[in-house]
Amino acid sequence: MVSSLGNFTLWLSLLFAIFQFVISHKKNFYSVLQFNKIAVNGLLFCSLVSFFSLMYCHIVSDFSVVNVFQNSHTTKPLLYKVSGVWGNHEGSMLLWILVLTIFNYFIFKLYNQKNIIFISKTLETQAIITIGFLLFTILTSNPFDRMITSHTNGLGFNPLLQDPALAIHPPLLYIGYVGFSAAFSFSVAAMSINIEEKIPWHSYMKPFVLAAWIFLSAGIAFGSIWAYYELGWGGWWFWDPVENASFMPWLLGTALVHSLITIEKRKSLQSWVLLLSILSFLLSVIGTFLVRSGILTSVHTFALDPTRGIYILTFVALLGGYSLILYGLKSKNFLNRYYFSFFSREGSILVNNIIMIVVCASVFLGTIYPLLVEIFSNNKISVGEPYFNSVTIPIMMPAILVMGMGPMLSWGKADVIGILTKSLPSILLAVVISCIFFWIYRSYNMLGLAGIVLAFWIMSNILLTTVRQLIVKNKEFNQEIIPKYSSGMIIAHLGVALLILGITGSSIWQKEKIIRMKVNDETSIHNYNIVFKEISEVTGPNYVALQGNFWVYNNKKNIITKLKPENRFYHVTNNSTTEASIHTNLARDLYVVLGNGDVNEGWIVRIYYNPLVVWIWIGAFAIFLGGLFSMKNNFQKLKRLSI
Amino acid sequence: MKKGILISPIILFFLILLVFFYLLIIDRNPSELPSMLINKKVPTFEAELLLEDKIFISPGEFRNETTLVNFFATWCKPCFDEHPYLKKLSDERGLKIIGINYKDDSKRAVKWLEKLGNPYSNVLLDPNARLGIDWGVYGLPETFIVNSDGVIKYRLVGPITKKNYDAFVLKVKEVEK
Numbered sequence: 001m002v003s004s005l006g007n008f009t010l011w012l013s014l015l016f017a018i019f020q021f022v023i024s025h026k027k028n029f030y031s032v033l034q035f036n037k038i039a040v041n042g043l044l045f046c047s048l049v050s051f052f053s054l055m056y057c058h059i060v061s062d063f064s065v066v067n068v069f070q071n072s073h074t075t076k077p078l079l080y081k082v083s084g085v086w087g088n089h090e091g092s093m094l095l096w097i098l099v100l101t102i103f104n105y106f107i108f109k110l111y112n113q114k115n116i117i118f119i120s121k122t123l124e125t126q127a128i129i130t131i132g133f134l135l136f137t138i139l140t141s142n143p144f145d146r147m148i149t150s151h152t153n154g155l156g157f158n159p160l161l162q163d164p165a166l167a168i169h170p171p172l173l174y175i176g177y178v179g180f181s182a183a184f185s186f187s188v189a190a191m192s193i194n195i196e197e198k199i200p201w202h203s204y205m206k207p208f209v210l211a212a213w214i215f216l217s218a219g220i221a222f223g224s225i226w227a228y229y230e231l232g233w234g235g236w237w238f239w240d241p242v243e244n245a246s247f248m249p250w251l252l253g254t255a256l257v258h259s260l261i262t263i264e265k266r267k268s269l270q271s272w273v274l275l276l277s278i279l280s281f282l283l284s285v286i287g288t289f290l291v292r293s294g295i296l297t298s299v300h301t302f303a304l305d306p307t308r309g310i311y312i313l314t315f316v317a318l319l320g321g322y323s324l325i326l327y328g329l330k331s332k333n334f335l336n337r338y339y340f341s342f343f344s345r346e347g348s349i350l351v352n353n354i355i356m357i358v359v360c361a362s363v364f365l366g367t368i369y370p371l372l373v374e375i376f377s378n379n380k381i382s383v384g385e386p387y388f389n390s391v392t393i394p395i396m397m398p399a400i401l402v403m404g405m406g407p408m409l410s411w412g413k414a415d416v417i418g419i420l421t422k423s424l425p426s427i428l429l430a431v432v433i434s435c436i437f438f439w440i441y442r443s444y445n446m447l448g449l450a451g452i453v454l455a456f457w458i459m460s461n462i463l464l465t466t467v468r469q470l471i472v473k474n475k476e477f478n479q480e481i482i483p484k485y486s487s488g489m490i491i492a493h494l495g496v497a498l499l500i501l502g503i504t505g506s507s508i509w510q511k512e513k514i515i516r517m518k519v520n521d522e523t524s525i526h527n528y529n530i531v532f533k534e535i536s537e538v539t540g541p542n543y544v545a546l547q548g549n550f551w552v553y554n555n556k557k558n559i560i561t562k563l564k565p566e567n568r569f570y571h572v573t574n575n576s577t578t579e580a581s582i583h584t585n586l587a588r589d590l591y592v593v594l595g596n597g598d599v600n601e602g603w604i605v606r607i608y609y610n611p612l613v614v615w616i617w618i619g620a621f622a623i624f625l626g627g628l629f630s631m632k633n634n635f636q637k638l639k640r641l642s643i
Numbered sequence: 644m645k646k647g648i649l650i651s652p653i654i655l656f657f658l659i660l661l662v663f664f665y666l667l668i669i670d671r672n673p674s675e676l677p678s679m680l681i682n683k684k685v686p687t688f689e690a691e692l693l694l695e696d697k698i699f700i701s702p703g704e705f706r707n708e709t710t711l712v713n714f715f716a717t718w719c720k721p722c723f724d725e726h727p728y729l730k731k732l733s734d735e736r737g738l739k740i741i742g743i744n745y746k747d748d749s750k751r752a753v754k755w756l757e758k759l760g761n762p763y764s765n766v767l768l769d770p771n772a773r774l775g776i777d778w779g780v781y782g783l784p785e786t787f788i789v790n791s792d793g794v795i796k797y798r799l800v801g802p803i804t805k806k807n808y809d810a811f812v813l814k815v816k817e818v819e820k
Contacts, residue, residue, distance in 0.1 A: 275652060282656070290663065309667045317660050324653035331649055368659075371666055 003065045006053030007144035013046040013097070014134045020104075021127035024120045032120055033111055040101075040108040040123070043130065047101045051094050054143050055085045063151045067091060067143040072154040073572050075542035076162075083167035084157060089292060090143035092170060097137060099171075099178040100130050103208070107182060110204065110638070118199045121189035122182075129181050132315045140308045156572040159543070165226040173219030173246055177284035179212025180249060183256065184281035187274045188323050191330040202263040202273060203641055207634040209260060209277065213253040214627030220246050221620035232578040232593040234512060234608035236616065239388040244367045245287030248360050252280040255356040257627075258349045265411050266346050270334040271327075272353070278323045283360075285316050343416050348406030355399040362391045397450060400500065403493065404458040407485060408465060429460035443509060451504025458497035462490055486633060492626025499619030505612025506589075512609075518602035526609040528560070528590060529553040535603070543568040545579070548594045548603065552583065565594040589613045680787075680795045685712075686777040693749055693766040694756075704741075704765070705793035709819045711740040712787040713763070714775065716747040717755045719783040725802035726759050732803075733762035738815065742766040745775050745783060786811075790818050 020039035026032045054067070058081050063069045071088045072081060085091040104126045111119050137143075183205050190201035223243065228236040237243065256276045259269045289312040341347050366383045373381050405423055433456040438444065465485060513525050517532045524530065533549045545566040552560045566579040583590045589610040597603030680686075690699045713729060715722040732738045742763035744752045749768060756766070769775060778787065788797040796818045803811050 271649075279652070286663075310664070313660060313663055313667065317657070320656050320660070321653065324656055328650040328653055368662070371662060375662065375665065 002053050002056050003062060003144045003146065006050045006057070007142070009046040009050040009053065010094075010134070010138060010142070010144065013043055013050065013101070014131065014138065016043040016046060017127050017130040017134055021124055021131060024124035024127065026120075029113070029116050032116065036108060036111075036120075036123060039127075040105055044101045044105045047094075047098045051085075051098045054091055054094055055082060058082065058085050058091075061154065063154055064147050065143075066145045066147055069147055069151055069154050071157060073156045073542070074153055075572060076157055077541045079164070079167060080157065080162050083161075086170045086174075087158070087161050087166075090137070090141045092174070093133065093137040093141055094143055095171060096174050096178060097130065097133055099174050100126070100133060100181060103178060103182050104130065106208075107185070115199055115204075117193050117197065118189050118201065118204075121192050122185045122204075125185035125188045126181065129185070129319070132319070136308075136311055136315065140311055156570075159568065159570045159575060159577045160230060163226050163230045165222045165229065169219055169222040169226060171219075172215050172222060176212050176216025176219050176246075176253075177249065177281075177288060179208060179215060180253065180277070180281040180284050182208035183212065183277035184319075184323065187277040188326060191274060191326050191334075195333045200641065202260055202270070203634075203638055205273075205277060206257075206260045206264070207631050207638055209253065209256050210627055210631040210634060212280075213250070213257050214624050214631065216246065216250050216253060217620060217627065218624045220250060221617065221624070224620075225617060228613070229580060229582065230577070232580045232606070234510065234580075234591055234593075234606070234610065236506070236613070239366075239385050241367055242291050244363050245291055248287055248363055248367075249280050249284040251356045251360040251363070252276055252283060255353040256280055258352055262346045262349050268336060268346060269350070269353075270336070271331040274331055274334060275327060276353075278320075278327060282316060282320045282323075283364075285312070285319075289313070289316075341413075343409060343419055344413060345406060345409045345411045348402050348409055351402045352399055352406065355395055355402075359392050359395050359399075362395070363388065366391070393447070397454065400454045400458065400496075403496065404454070404461045407489060407493065408461060423461070426457065426460040426464050429464065430457040433460065441509075445508050448504055448508035451500055451508065455497045455501040455504065458493060458500070462494050462497070466490060486630060488626045488628075488630030488633065490626070491629060492623050495619045495622025495624075495626055497619070498615045498622060502612045502615030502617075502619055506610045506616065509611045510608060513607045515605055515607075516597065516602045517605045518599075521602070523605075523607070525590075525607050526588075527555045528609070529555075529557075530563075530592070530607060532603075532605070533562075538566070540568065542572060543570045545569065546594065548592075548605070550581075550592050550605075552590060561590070563590065563592045565592045567594045567596075584614050586614060587611065680779060681798065683795055685789055685793050685795060686774075688774060688777055690743075690767040690769065690774060693744055693752055693768055694761075695765075699765055699767050702793045705789050706791070708739055708791055709815065710789045711738055711815075712743065712778070712789060713740055714743045714745045714769075714778070714780050714783055714785045716745045716783055717751045718747065721802040722784045723759075724804070725784050726762070728803040728805075728808055729762040730760055731808075732812075732815075733764075736812070736815070739764045743769050743774055743778075745769050745780070746772050788815055788818050 016039050020036060020043060023032065023035040023039055026035070054065075056062075057065050057068050058072055059078070061068065061072060061074050061081070063072075067088065067090050071091075072084050076084065080087075086095045104123070107119065107122055107126060186201055186205040186208070190199065193199065220243075223246065224236040227233075227238065256273065259273050259276065262269045263273055289309065292308065292312075342351075366387050369383050370381050404426070405419070408422055408426075409419060430453060434449075434453045437452055437456070438449075469485060511526050513523065515523055517523065519532055519534055522529060522531045529552070531551045531553070533551050535546060535548050538545050538547045545568040547564050547566045550563040550565070552563060554560050561583040563581040563583060565581040567576060568579055569576040578593050578595070580591055580593045582592075589608070591608040591610055593606040593608075595604030595606060685702045685705050688701050690701075691697075692699055711729075711732065715725075729740060733740050740763050742765070744766055746769065749770075752766070756763075767774065772780075778785075782800060784802050786799045786803065787795050790796050797814050799807075799811065
């Protein structure tokens, strides 16, 4: 019953979306507003009902629905029954559509007397996107398809996905991807309307881009946390095609967020921003569906179906063709002959943009290179970590260098000597802190040195600018002299510094030990002694597990913690996963994984000493928080604009 | 000049899409891997047999007829699913199939073959994965088609299933020609 309701509302959403598309052409303000109100609210309501219908089917384990039968099982805990809704291709499409209609609703809310044509055009483009995805879902991957035969239980689930971090990872990621659709639509609308309208389209775009960007950042962070805790390989980033698919839009989004600030202040880079916002969305869609079409294989792949790939690529070709041809024709209206100096705020943002694009292009090339090789020769190759690391890290370094200094520069002015004297204190501070750091850790490595110095370079700059700003505030100086900084920027940049600290620490100074251990065996890793005390069997909700008990002592023979890694076996799906056990503090993680083995031979145990990992998560959180602040400010600005 | 730059994104975009379309349309299996061993002679090795007290010597035994080499183990679920199709190949087509029992317990392997039937003309023991390394195996099951001159012509990673059975038979026929 409920599944029929879900199916019905899914079709109804399609009708509302078509209605929204048709109605947005009207020129009469009153009728457009009234009809669109019906269309947008109807669309939102129907997709909500449809989504929660599927969730209901998963919760009550309604195995008459193919999607539930294939992806669920009565033994699954409730949380994972809920997250199972988007843990498969069909359900995730429903979530994608829901997020799309929510963004649609927020765009609708921006209507006022002045922007009627602009917002109508945006809603029209959003309607096209929504129709495309609805048709895709209904025709090729309908989650409400019914079973012909009945079953008492489902086929199961992927135990690797049974993890809290992975339960919220896809929704966050989709908010990011789909959020860029708003930027795409605004961009198309800005190019379609008469230039004389003088709509500040970038102010409309900015809060949406920020929203997409921060959710994408959070989504990527949760994906990494999942990989770190669940995969048991001691790492958190593997340059898998799916990871790249989320990283590339993030890079473009980063460039977009920064160049939008430049437009706001200097009215330059307009045509560039239009292009970036189109590309961010296209790349989000292409990346996501490349992996699902089966062109690229990946550990995350859930659907291998070429017809779906052809549908979605055709759709992307239409969207991309339309928007990029429009760009080719109209963007010259947005070009300006205003060139600017390298040593200015906008100069540093331009450098940041170029570097982000270059990194994005390199990652893209690395991701599709195996495909190109396959077309032009008969070989199959795979491009892995060494390529990505050796290409992206050296390109990123100058970006980080500029990032530290950029916020201190003024808009438009080029005062090289002034800048040098201004940044001298931060250079000194960064050097001093780095020296203290290395004096404590006493471990030297060129790449490590560079990473640590860069991280402290950003931190010193942030610290000094904040102090300067406080002094200015107290003395109520003429505010023109020193540019104002938004709290969002300061927090987000601090987040990046912490992120670099964590990435450097965990990748350069990681220690790994793989040994075979029997009960009561002892081993050591970086000043810690680890004793394998016992092994026992434990039972979980839908698995049984072997649980090792490892006691960790420091070099003063004091016990620090007891680590209990598990080796879980899931009866239903007949496979096993490892559950790493991790002890975290601000300086390092101790990470133990229990592998295969038996009583006579002993068990294979992998032990990692991962310095500074926790700062990656803290840094990502700070970036998220900073973005949130900035987004709030920009929505308020937008509100003032419409009054 | 300026205009040229502005239309370059669309050109690049369609070139990339063209690549993707091409890959989607052509008949292509991403899990099919070429092997360095294709068109090479079978590796030279000696191995103990599971069911007889004899030594198997390669490449001496790969002569005169097309032979399949199948890596399997009792702990491997897909191998279990694949087994009926190997039986079919040996019963219906009279193919010579050499089984390599990879990293397995030989007592269990004997029981397994007793229960499911034995499609293999010889079952070789490979408890330490030495043969697996020689043949470049990285996952079970894997099947190689070796022609009558002892040259490896085809490699299938993963099981023979209902879906790919006919295609596999075609490959065997091609090699037999």
